[in-house]
Amino acid sequence: MTSGNVFLIGAGPGDPGLITVKGRECLEKADVVLYDRLVHPLFLQYVREDAEYIYCGKLPERHHLRQETIQQILVEKALAGFTVARLKGGDPGMFGRAGEEAEALVKAGLTYEMVPGITAGMAGPMYAGIPVTHRDLSGSFAAVTGHTKAEDGQPGVDWKSLAAGIDTAAFYMGMKNLGTIARRLIENGKDPATPAAVIEWAATSRQRVAEAPLERIQEKAEQQQIKNPAITIVGETAALHRKLKWLEKKPLFGRFVWIVKTSAAAGSIAPALRSLGAEVLEAPGYTVDTRETKPLVSPHPFHRLHVAAEESVDVLLNELKQNRIDLRTLPDRITTASLRTLWKLESYGLFAEYTDESPGPDSLWIGPEHAGSEAELFSQKWVSHRLIHKKNTAKATAALLDNDWINTVVVPSSQAVHILWKELDRHGISPVQWLTNKTVTAHGPETDKALQTAGTVPDITLSSPDTESLLHELRNHSLQQ
Secondary structure, eight states: OOOOEEEEEEEEOGGGGGGGGGHHHHHHHHEEEEEETSSSSSGGGSSTTTTTEEEOBTTTTBOOOOHHHHHHHHHHHHHTTEEEEEESSSSSTTSHHHHHHHHHHHHTOOOEEOOOOOOHHHHHHHTTTOOOBBBBBSSHHHHHEEEETTOOOOOHHHHHHHHOSEEEEEEESSSSHHHHHHHHHHHHHHTOOOOOEEEEEEEEOEEEEEEEEEEGHHHHHHTTTTOOOEEEEGGGGGGGGGHOOOGGGTTTOOOOOOOOOOOOOOOOOHHHHHTOEEEEEEESOEEEEOOOOOOOSSSHHHHHHHHOOOHHHHHEEEEEEETTOOOOGGSEEEEEOHHHHHHHHHHOOOOOOOOOOOOOOEEEEEEEEGGGGGGGSSSSSEEEEEEEHHHHHHHHHHHHHTTTTEEEEEEOOOOHHHHHHHHHTTTTHHHHHHHHSSEEESSSSHHHHHHHHTTOOOOOEEESHHHEEEEEEHSOOOOOO
């Protein structure tokens, strides 16, 4: 049997957009993915549907899997012929133990690649408006471990050289030893008034920054209840946070928005939310399955063709092409009750009416399997496809729910209400109780009514259910605590 290859991949800190192009390509082709706690849950959406997921944990002092076990799994999976991705937050070579894992792979005679990532000690501060070098303030930078595997866990560094010879130091994994770090630097000559900052959950909607002179940084971090994961910056550039912070100034910073999806089609809401500082989950994720789609009956005899879903447009046109059916044989009247479907039809030069009126005689309904009940009043129906839930999006959703990241829910239709309830029930969560401290947005009065019938009063109901209205309302609505 041919052995598989192993990729040791850096994901960067926080923001999933920080992974390199090569890192994402390697992740997407992996058969097995081993990932840590610091890997953003949204990365799981990049993993192949049929891949094996192995969570390695790695909380400080509480490892889900020991390092030796992780290395053993890497070797075993690669020897079995699988392509393996070891995904770590930040850069795997910067306190990420890539060296130890590579040594284990070399010992086993396996091939591997190291795929660098953006290290947290540089990217984390940048997301807080703190460059680690600055022409006027800092000409040198050091990355320092905040703890070691020594029995007392204290960082074993040359404190005198660090205090006197380095302008900016980034301490990784140092929350437990923050007081010791400050004290040892000051004892070895660092000015007690040197600016310092601790950045928690850098490059995410959870990012918080504690800033104070070095002699008071531990006190300040404790006051703000800053916890791991956090990066500590000591040096003059740390004071630039007040002047250069940018992420916190985005109008939707702090929001993690769940857009409840009812179709596989890409939406315009998520990019708009991200541009204003929100993090976004679009779930459930779906794939369009046409394996059980039956041949289309000739549309020629019908007076009206009603298209129920955006994905049905592509399936319909492909079916017409495969069977060499001329578009001109379609009924003169094409209708839909979905704006997105209307726009999709228009993109192909098919101009439909936007209506939900009851069908008359000789009407053909085309739509997905799950919406088949809508077709009961039509003369005939053609099920164009069915939607299959994506495993990778389900994994990401579960991780976000488990860690309580989501604080805002966008419900675009009454159908989305049923899907949201089903998703939360599947994770053992009471929907009404879970939504009590979330900002719930309903698209239109029908969605509002469906939510209230289910037991939840939305915080925002859009009279005009479009992206601009949603952004405006969220800007003006404070986050619930």
